[in-house]
Amino acid sequence: MRVLIFILTAFVFAAPAAAADREAAKASYRQGNDLFDNFRFGEAAEAYRHATEQDPQFLEAYFNHALADELVDRQKALAEWHRFADLAAHDPDFTDQLGQAYARIQILEILPPYPEGLQPSHYVPSAGDYYREVAEDSESRVWNSFPIKVAIGSVPNAEMAQGTREAFKIWKGLFPLELTADSDEADIVFDWESGTHGDSVAGEELDWVQFRRMGNELTGRKVAYISVDLSRRYTKDEMRAVVLHEMGHALGIHGHSESKGDIMFWQMQEKAHQVYIPRVIFPVTWKSLVSMPSQRDLNTLIRLYNAPGSVVRLQ
DSSP states (O other), X not given: OHHHHHHHHHHHHHHHHHHHHHHHHHHHHHHHHHHHHTTOHHHHHHHHHHHHHHOTTOHHHHHHHHHHHTTTOHHHHHXXXXXXXXXXXXXXXXXXXXXXXXXXXXXXXXXXOOOGGGSGGGOOGGGXXXXXHHHHHHTTTOOOSSSEEEEOOOOSSHHHHHHHHHHHHHHHTTSOEEEOSOTTTOSEXXXXXXXXXXXXXXXXXXXXXXXXXXXXXXXXXXXXXXXOOOSSOOOHHHHHHHHHHHHHHHTTOOSOBSOTTSTTBSSOOEEEEEEOOTTOSSOEEEEEEOOSOOHHHHHHHHHHHHSOSOOOOOO
16 A cells, blocks of 8 residues: 555656656757757757757657757767657658658768868858758759869950959858869859840849759769850959859859848849048049858858758757
8 A cells, every 4th residue: 555655656746747847848949949040050959959858759859959960060960860760760740850861861971071161160140041042942053072163264354354353262262162274174164155145134143053964964063154144344343243143153052142231142232332521512432342252141051061951940
């Protein structure tokens, strides 16, 4: 009788503790989701880890933890995806997510080591990104061999050539690029002879960057061809802005930003500047263009390279 009373007493006191753990896990999970949506992936991974410690069967938390860790450390992400897959293999409600986990494991295991500029440590949470807007269409655009070889070719005039060189130098400072004079060995090729003609203006291009497969599917390679609209004459600064934008596409961003401060904004933007000088009636005014990729542009590239394919976190 005493044994039965003891067991009943232990059950009564143990049950609320388990329920409290589940509630705590849900609170940690919600915190993780909020951090994830605010691009704070390292902190989100920690919150999800707390959730799984508080509830070891919390499959959604394991899934989101692995997704967050892709923007923290590849090996940590692989470990979390394996952990989720082991648990989800016995739950028919997570069949779709299990398939996504296996696909991401397979891709992450064969990705090459990325250069320093593409490491998750260079992602700046406060700047955010526009990954969700471009990820689905950008999956096949990223490069897995570095440095990426670029053939600029013969630019039509000196001013445009200077703007093009400046744009290349800017991207080279952020991304592993190498100039080559041989277009046959290049990964990115500028095509100045068959440039786009029509009503589109710089930044509103219609497929100015074309990816083509050279050779067969197994042994061939992809090449990105950049065609610049030659129906108008560009200043040096305009050419730099156009090439920066098109290089962004060629490096992996298939789509556009909705922020005017990004080089991948859908339309080339000029900004008016004014300086008031004493005893001068009218201010001195000039215009400038976005002169380099923003941190949001760079964050988007980093996320595209480290998150293999578009997957939405679980609610």
